[in-house]
Amino acid sequence: MKVHNFNAGPSVLPKEVLKKSAQSVINFNDSGLSLLEISHRSIDFLEIIEKTTLLVKRIMNLNDDYAILFLQGGATLQFSMVPYNLMNQKAAYLDTGFWAHNAIKEAKKFGEVIVLFSGKNKNYTYISKNYHIPCDMDYFHCTSNNTIIGTQMKIFPQTSTPVVCDMSSDILSRKLDFSQFSLIYASAQKNISSAGMTIVIVKKDILGKFKKTIPSYMDYKIHIQNNSILNTPNVFSIYTSMLTLEWIENQGGLSILEEQNQYKAKLLYDEIDKNHLFENKIHKENRSNMNVSFFLKEKNLELEKEFNKICKKENIVGLDGHRYLGGYRASIYNALPLESVQFLIEIMKKFEKKFS
Incomplete structure (x- = not known):
């Protein structure tokens, strides 16, 4: 059965990654052991974490000035770890969506937060470029892609202030100069x-840079010293990351991937724009290539039920908008095939023809 998976996360992974990771759970490297049973301090796992680190640096074109860490706690823990490690007195933030807003809330517990821009009064439907980063900030924090509403930063500021970026929902989806960032974090x-x-x-x-007492688990330096195994890491997820990074290299x-993602997004946005039943509320220059949000133009519960029923029948899953927003959201990450986007577009066309 062919399923078209538009879930926002956990989300679609490359088929070959699923096959290899599933096999490793049964028999890892013909060892007779499951990947889930091996020691995180074994030679086998140390080779996995070393290879995964090298792949990240190679794909992102980063040198040894950067450390790569594989931690737990999601991006939510990073909302606190970042200011714990980097804030002395004050930091600058962009409030571009739900998760950016939560990052600001946590950072305020550690010092002064200067919000340079907030899109909250416009329901986060755009991201301003008209902001200035004061030179006395400890760091500047932004969220590159806002999963819930579907906005994306297309350019990043040039500044001498350390730039911290939450790239949870668009990391490795496009080519960037990653060396312009001092810290990047992303839930996997x-x-x-x-x-x-x-x-x-x-x-x-x-x-x-600042004298402060940081609990061990919250201290990036201690994690670097311990090669991400201060405590037992998520062995399976790190191994799956290695497979996905290999897949990314094999794709070219x-x-x-950026070309493919732009093409998929353009096809879907073009359909939404010309379809008489649907609309996208995001300013066009800020539309995300990863998370495409759309709504029925008129609030019609019966029509919504009908579209939901069709999607279920056609094995289209994960289209529900975030619980805070409603509507629909198609998450079209790297591994989502073009075929699935084209299939969704055909369903939307047929729906328009039947109910317009």
Whole structure:
């Protein structure tokens, strides 16, 4: 049965990654052991974490100035870890969506937060470029892609202030100069791996600048010293990350994936724009290539039920909008095939023809 998976996360993974990771659960590397049974301090796992680290650096074109960490606690824990490690007095934030807003709330517990822009009064439907980062900030924090509403930053500010970015829902979906960021964090369950692991990419020289007592688990430097195994890491998710990173290289790297993602997104947005029943409320220059939100133009519960029924019948899953927003959301991450986007578009066309 062919299922078209538009879930926002945990989300679609490449088929070959699913096959290899599933096999590893039964018999890892012909060892007679499951991947779930091996020691996180064994040579086998140390080789996995070393290879995964090298793949991240190679794909993102980063040098050894950066440390790659594989942690737990999701992006939500990073909302606190970032200011714990980097904030001395104050930091600048962009409030571009639900998760950015939560990051601000947590950072305020550690010092002064300067909100340079908030899209809240416009329901987060756009991201301003008209903001200035004061030179006395400890760091500047932004969220590259806002999963719930479906906005995405297309450019990032040029500044001498350390730039911290939550890339949870669009990491490795496009080619960027990743060296412009001092710290990147991303929960894995969108474009990298299964749920339960968070990747942190941190420039080592930004750490330890201020004298403060940080609990061990919250201290990036201690995680670096322990090669991400201060405690037992998510072995399965790290292994699946390695497989996904190999898949990304085999696809041709980020430039190729960016082209594919832009093409998929354009097809779907074009259909929404010309379909008489649906609409997208995001400013066009801020539309996300990863999470496409759309709504019925007129609030019609019967029509909504009908569309939901058709999607269920056609094995289209994960289209429900976030519980805070409603409507629909098609998450079209790296591994979602073009075929699934084209199939959804055909369903939308047929729906329009039947009910317009």
